[in-house]
Amino acid sequence: METGTAPAPVPAPAPAPAPEVEVAVSPAVDAGDRERLLHGTHHDPHAVLGAHPVPGGIAFRAFRPYARAVTVVSGELRAELHDDGDGFFSGLLPLREVPAYRLLVSYEGNVHETADAYGFLPTLGDLDLHLIGEGRHEQLWQALGAHPTTHQGVTGTRFAVWAPNARGVRVAGSFNFFDGTGHPMRSLGSSGVWELFVPDLGEGELYKFEITRPDGSRTLRADPMARRTEVPPATSSIVTASRHEWGDEEWLARRAERPVHEAPFSVYEVHLPSWRPGLTYRQLAEQLPAYVKDLGFTHVELMPVAEHPFGGSWGYQVTGFYAPTARLGTPDDFKYLVDRLHQAGIGVIMDWVPAHFPRDDWALAEFDGRPLYEHSDPLRAAHPDWGTLEFDFGRREVRNFLVANAVYWCEEFHIDGLRVDAVASMLYLDYSREPGQWTPNEHGGRENLDAVAFLQEMNATVYRRCPGVVTVAEESTAWDGVTRPTHLGGPSGFGGLGFGLKWNMGWMHDSLEYMSHEPVHRKYHHHEMTFSMVYAYSENYVLPISHDEVVHGKRSLVSKMPGDWWQQRAGHRSYLGFMWAHPGKQLLFMGQEFAQGAEWSEAHGPDWWLLDPAYGAESDHRGVRDLVRDLNAVYRQAPALWQLDTDPAGFQWVVGDAADDNVVAFLRYDAEGTPLLAVSHFAPVVRHDYRLGVPDDIPAWHEVLNTDAARYGGGDVTNPDPVKPEATAWHGRPTSIRLTLPPLATVWLRPA
Numbered sequence: 001m002e003t004g005t006a007p008a009p010v011p012a013p014a015p016a017p018a019p020e021v022e023v024a025v026s027p028a029v030d031a032g033d034r035e036r037l038l039h040g041t042h043h044d045p046h047a048v049l050g051a052h053p054v055p056g057g058i059a060f061r062a063f064r065p066y067a068r069a070v071t072v073v074s075g076e077l078r079a080e081l082h083d084d085g086d087g088f089f090s091g092l093l094p095l096r097e098v099p100a101y102r103l104l105v106s107y108e109g110n111v112h113e114t115a116d117a118y119g120f121l122p123t124l125g126d127l128d129l130h131l132i133g134e135g136r137h138e139q140l141w142q143a144l145g146a147h148p149t150t151h152q153g154v155t156g157t158r159f160a161v162w163a164p165n166a167r168g169v170r171v172a173g174s175f176n177f178f179d180g181t182g183h184p185m186r187s188l189g190s191s192g193v194w195e196l197f198v199p200d201l202g203e204g205e206l207y208k209f210e211i212t213r214p215d216g217s218r219t220l221r222a223d224p225m226a227r228r229t230e231v232p233p234a235t236s237s238i239v240t241a242s243r244h245e246w247g248d249e250e251w252l253a254r255r256a257e258r259p260v261h262e263a264p265f266s267v268y269e270v271h272l273p274s275w276r277p278g279l280t281y282r283q284l285a286e287q288l289p290a291y292v293k294d295l296g297f298t299h300v301e302l303m304p305v306a307e308h309p310f311g312g313s314w315g316y317q318v319t320g321f322y323a324p325t326a327r328l329g330t331p332d333d334f335k336y337l338v339d340r341l342h343q344a345g346i347g348v349i350m351d352w353v354p355a356h357f358p359r360d361d362w363a364l365a366e367f368d369g370r371p372l373y374e375h376s377d378p379l380r381a382a383h384p385d386w387g388t389l390e391f392d393f394g395r396r397e398v399r400n401f402l403v404a405n406a407v408y409w410c411e412e413f414h415i416d417g418l419r420v421d422a423v424a425s426m427l428y429l430d431y432s433r434e435p436g437q438w439t440p441n442e443h444g445g446r447e448n449l450d451a452v453a454f455l456q457e458m459n460a461t462v463y464r465r466c467p468g469v470v471t472v473a474e475e476s477t478a479w480d481g482v483t484r485p486t487h488l489g490g491p492s493g494f495g496g497l498g499f500g501l502k503w504n505m506g507w508m509h510d511s512l513e514y515m516s517h518e519p520v521h522r523k524y525h526h527h528e529m530t531f532s533m534v535y536a537y538s539e540n541y542v543l544p545i546s547h548d549e550v551v552h553g554k555r556s557l558v559s560k561m562p563g564d565w566w567q568q569r570a571g572h573r574s575y576l577g578f579m580w581a582h583p584g585k586q587l588l589f590m591g592q593e594f595a596q597g598a599e600w601s602e603a604h605g606p607d608w609w610l611l612d613p614a615y616g617a618e619s620d621h622r623g624v625r626d627l628v629r630d631l632n633a634v635y636r637q638a639p640a641l642w643q644l645d646t647d648p649a650g651f652q653w654v655v656g657d658a659a660d661d662n663v664v665a666f667l668r669y670d671a672e673g674t675p676l677l678a679v680s681h682f683a684p685v686v687r688h689d690y691r692l693g694v695p696d697d698i699p700a701w702h703e704v705l706n707t708d709a710a711r712y713g714g715g716d717v718t719n720p721d722p723v724k725p726e727a728t729a730w731h732g733r734p735t736s737i738r739l740t741l742p743p744l745a746t747v748w749l750r751p752a
Contacts, residue, residue: 025055025056025059026090027059027060027061027082027092028061028082028084028088028090029048029049029061029063029084029088029090033048034086034088036168037049037063037184038086038181039212039216040167040168040169040180040181040184040210040212040218041167041212041216042168042184043167043168043186043187044186044187045063045118045184045185045186046118046120046186047186049061049062049063049116049118050116050118050119051099051101051119052098053098054092056092056094057092057094057096058092058093058095058097058098058099059090059091059092060072060081060090060091060092060093060101061088061089061090062081062088062089062090062103062105062118063087063088063089063181064087064089064103064105065086065087065179065181065182066087066107066108067087067107068106068107068108069105069106070089070105070106071103071104072091072093072101072102072103073101073102073103073104073113074099074100075099075100077093077099077101078104079091087181098119101116101119102114102116103115103116114199115156115199115200116199117156117183117196117199120151120152120197120199121152122186122188122195123149123151123158123160123195123197124143124160124188128143129189129191129193132144132162132397132400133190133191134396135395135396135397135399136400137400137404138403138404138407138461138465139404139408139411140225140401140404140405141225141227141322141404141408143160144160144193144224144225145159145160145225145226145227145322146158146159146207146223146225146227146237146240148202148203148239148240148241149197151197151199154199154200155200156197156198156199156200156201156202157197157198157201157205157239158195159171159185159195159196159197159198159207159209160193160194160195160196161185161193161194161209161223161224161225162191162192162193162194162224162397162401163192163194163209163211163367163368163372164191164192164368164372165213165368165369165372166194166211166212166214166368166369167212167213167214167216168184168185168211168212169184169185169187169194169209169210169212170184170185170210171183171185171196171198171207171209171210172207172208172209172210172220173205173206173207173236174205174206174207174236175198175201175205175207178206178208178220180209180210183196183198185209192397194209201239202239203239203240204238204239204240205238205239206230206237206238207223207236207237207239208221208222208235208236208237208362209221209222211367211368211369213368213369213370214369214370217369219361219362219369221362221363222235222236222237222319222320222362222363223237224321224363224364224367224373224401225322226238226307226320226322226323227240227322227323227331228240228323228326228330228331229307229320229323229325229326230326231326232307232308232309232310232311232326232327233309235309235319235360235362235363237320237323240330240331242331242332242335244332244335244336244339246414247343248338248342248343251342251343252342252468255416255467255468256468257468260417260470260500260501261501261540261646262642262644262645262646263642264298264635264636264641265299265501265542265585265586265642266296266297266298266299266580266585266586266632266635266636267297267298267299267300267301267349267542267585267586267587267588268292268295268297268299268300268301268588268590269300269301269303269546269547269589269590270288270301270302270303270590271302271303271314271315271547271590271600271602271605272302272303272328273311273325273327273328274600274601274602274604274605274606275288275590275606276605276608277603277604277605279328280328280329280333281328281329281330281333281334281337282329282333282336282337284328284337285336285337285339285340285341286340288300288341289340289341289343289344289346290344292341292344293345293346294629295593295625295628295629295632296629296631296633296635296636297632298346298347298632298636299346299347299349299416299417300347300348300349301349301350301351301417301419301587302348302349302350302351303315303547304316304318304350304351304352304421305324305325305334305350306318306320306322306323306324306325306352306353307319307320307323307324307325307326308320308325308358309360309363311327311602312602313358314602315351315353316353316386316421317353317356317357317386318353318357318358319357319358319360319362319363319364321402321405322405322408324413331413334413335412335413338413338414338415342414347416347417348414348415348416348417349415349416349417349418349419349472350409350413350415350417350418350419351418351419351421352405352406352409352419352420352421353422354391354402354406354420354421354426354458355383355390355391355421355422355423355425355426356383356388356391356422356425357373357374357388357389357391358387358388358389359387359388365389371392373389373392373398373401374389374390374391374392375390375391375392375394376392377439379433379437379438379439380392380429380438380439383425384431384432384433384437385425390425390426392450393426393450393451393453393454399453399454399457402458403454403461406418406458406461406471407461407462407465407466410462410465410466410469411465411466415469416468416469416470417469417471417472417500418462418469418470418471418472419471419472419474419503420455420471420473420474420499421474422474423455423473423474423482423497424475424476424477424479426448426454426455427448427451427452427455427475427477427479428446428448428477429441429447429448430446447494452494452497455497455498455499456486456495456496456497456498458471459471459486459497459498459499460486460498463498471498471500471501472500472501472502472503472542473497473499473502473503474503474505474544475502475503475505476503476505479492479497480492480494481494481497482496482497482502482539483497483498483499483501483502483540484496484497484498500540501540501541501542501585502539502541502542503541503542503544504532504539504541504542504584506532506535507532507541507543507582507584508543508544508545508549510528510529510532511528511529511532511575511578511579512545512549512560513528514528514529514682515560515561515571515575515682516560516561517562518562518563519562519563519683519684519744522659522662522683523659523660524659526657526658526659526662529664529680529682530656530657530664532582533583533651533656536583536584536648536651537583537646537647540645541583541584541585541645541646542584542585542586543579543582543584543585543586543587544587545557545579545587545588545589546587546589547589547600550589550591550592550599550600551600552599553599554599555599556591556592556595556596556597556598556599556600557575557595558571558572558592558595558596558597558624559597559598559599561575565620569595569620569624569713570707570708570714570743570744571682572595572624573624573627573707573708573712573713573714573744573745573746574680574681574707574744574745574746575746576588576627576631576707576746577631577678577680577705577707577745577746577747577748578664578678578746580631580632580635580641581641581666581668581676581678581680581746583645583650583651583668584645585642585645586635588628590605590606591606591607593624593625593628594606594611594621594622594624594625594628595610595620595621595624596621597610611625620713623712623713624713626711626712627709627712630705631705634704634748638668638670638676638704638750639670639671639672639674640668640669640670640674640675640676641668641676643670644668644669644671649669650668650669650670651668651669652667652669653665653666653667654666654667654677654679654692654693654694654731654733655692655731661681661683661687661690662681662682662683663680663681663682663683663687663690664679664680664682665677665678665680665692666678667694667695674751675695675698675750675751676704676748676749677692677694677701677749677750678746678747678748679692679739679741679746679747679748679749680746680747681742681743681744681745681746681747682744683744684743684744686717686740686741686743687740687741688740689738689739689740690738690739690740690741691728691730691736691737691738692730692731692736692739693729693730693735693736694725694733694735694736694737695733695735696725696733696734696735698725698751699724699725699751699752700722700724700725700751700752701722701723701724701725701737701749701751701752702722702723702749702750702751702752703718703719703720703723703748703749704748704749705747705748706718706719706742706745706746706747706748707742707745707746707747708744708745708747714745715742715743717740717741717742717743717745718740718742719739719749723737723738723749724737725737726738
């Protein structure tokens with residue numbers, strides 16, 4: 001019997017797989033997403049709304065509160081979506097890919113056709129988000145805020161806002177009746193930035209951001225990056241784009257030719273809303289450049305023009321850091337004013353306020369429900385003097401907001417300089433604070449290290465990006481190195497702050513104190529006029545007679561002077577002559593150029609009626625203004641008065657200790673060694689044959705300016721003929737001259 005292995009059974013063929021059947025899903029927004037969208041807490045509405053491939057085709061979802069119907073339109077295709085209630089509409093179309101489509105939205109009484117806001121990619125790229133995250137986006141205004149643009153071939157406006165603590169952000173505006181429900185923004189990763197492109201939306205639309213705070217409550221906020229705002233007290237931001245065509249190319253090309261501290265720099269300080277009340281930016285552009293040019297000032301300094309809610313703050317409590325105040329016109333109108341000033345040869349300095357901001361609940365305070373722009377420590381956040389909030393200079397995004405703002409004004413508005421307000425309040429942790437109200441820094445000191453780093457970064461960035469621009473510190477303490485470059489250390493251990501110039505508050509305080517004394521008492525205060533030269537070269541200084549000195553009971557400049565009206569005007573003129581000759585740049589507040597007697601009021605501005613020919617004392621005021629014009633004219637023509645302002649080689653005392661005579665005399669030199677002799681006599685008597693030691697290499701001196709000249713309203717005690725030196729040693733010099741010194745006057749002489 002034959003044996004063997006039985007053959008293995010042949011397996012039955014496997015059944016063919018059943019064809020896959022796509023099970024269509026409901027296109028409606030699910031309950032969770034629906035709830036978050038309704039309550040403004042959705043971080044990614046684009047993932048839900050719009051058109052999305054799903055099993056069975058393409059799901060279309062729209063969130064259109066108050067709409068009666070929504071229809072998808074794509075070529076010949078028209079498909080009405082199902083009304084899912086609460087403003088939600090959805091539909092599933094048997095398509096293989098998302099088509100180009102628009103939405104036809106029917107409201108009661110009208111039909112609106114538009115592209116779908118939730119069918120677009122983000123308008124911010126990875127580089128923008130990276131730079132924002134690093135705090136290094138030097139043109140931040142181009143990334144955040146509202147910008148009319150064309151995106152993926154569609155015109156509209158892109159919105160972006162930094163609100164890292166928000167649970168959700170929506171855009172509310174005139175285009176949706178300020179109900180942001182239907183315009184939720186998406187969060188872009190971990191950047192804290194929320195973004196939305198709204199198609200078919202353009203310039204002129206009002207908007208705000210509706211922010212859902214961490215606690216679920218909501219707040220309506222103006223855009224921190226708004227480039228245009230409503231006229232206060234209205235507070236909405238406005239979508240805007242610039243169309244101004246600049247005509248100041250020649251000015252910008254020449255601006256950086258000479259360092260500011262080696263150039264003439266004579267500044268007229270202006271509060272634009274009250275200089276001539278009622279004028280717009282464009283009307284000011286027809287009057288201000290001509291006035292300033294006629295008087296010979298090299299620059300104007302504008303008190304803050306950034307948007308602020310309360311006019312009585314004079315602009316120093318800013319809510320719209322990127323928007324010129326709408327009180328006087330549009331951003332392009334302000335550009336027109338700057339342009340016209342440049343075309344007249346006048347530089348534009350702008351007061352800039354990065355120290356603090358007001359607590360208005362529609363602006364920056366607790367912007368997204370928690371301290372964001374302000375310091376998280378309430379004691380550090382509260383500014384003790386002004387009831388405002390201090391910026392958190394240690395937070396990189398906040399520092400970026402401010403550094404980019406400084407660059408913004410210089411690049412977008414061609415501003416030539418930033419005068420930085422209240423620097424001292426930024427530098428010191430204990431500024432205006434009692435013990436127990438402040439915490440020392442990590443080294444146990446009182447310096448605000450974050451503010452130091454911010455100011456250094458701001459100055460370094462502005463000087464790198466904007467050739468010819470100058471930054472000026474209003475800093476009232478003896479902080480070391482305010483105008484030292486940031487890379488150079490000093491005895492304090494800090495690098496310099498990097499400013500170009502610093503206001504000399506010590507000179508201002510001391511010299512005004514001296515002038516306020518009756519002449520008979522001035523000999524006991526003589527040091528107040530000479531002490532400034534002890535530290536004159538410690539910084540690059542500006543001598544400021546600013547708005548702060550002529551308000552709140554301090555009296556106008558002429559009214560600070562003792563004596564009768566003649567003596568007051570003479571003191572005023574002699575002081576201006578001393579100021580223009582003293583090392584340092586000059587700044588004079590409006591109204592003081594014609595000896596206005598009243599304090600300045602932002603409500604009515606300078607007392608221009610004093611210059612009305614019909615006014616009996618008009619010549620008194622016109623004479624002072626004529627002096628200011630001549631001071632500026634001689635100043636510009638005499639490099640000795642500005643070329644070596646920051647170099648001790650440009651100054652020599654002739655006599656600094658003539659206290660009994662109330663006389664101060666010194667020489668100023670230019671880079672070639674050519675001198676100018678300035679003699680100030682602060683007594684109300686004439687001094688004949690007053691002897692002054694002078695260099696022996698000048699054959700004769702000629703009087704080029706005398707503040708007692710008759711045309712200025714003085715007694716016309718002058719030195720009309722060339723004054724020749726005599727071989728009589730005086731004041732430590734081998735030769736001397738004899739002058740007639742007018743009462744309460746300053747005299748300038750140059751080599752004949």
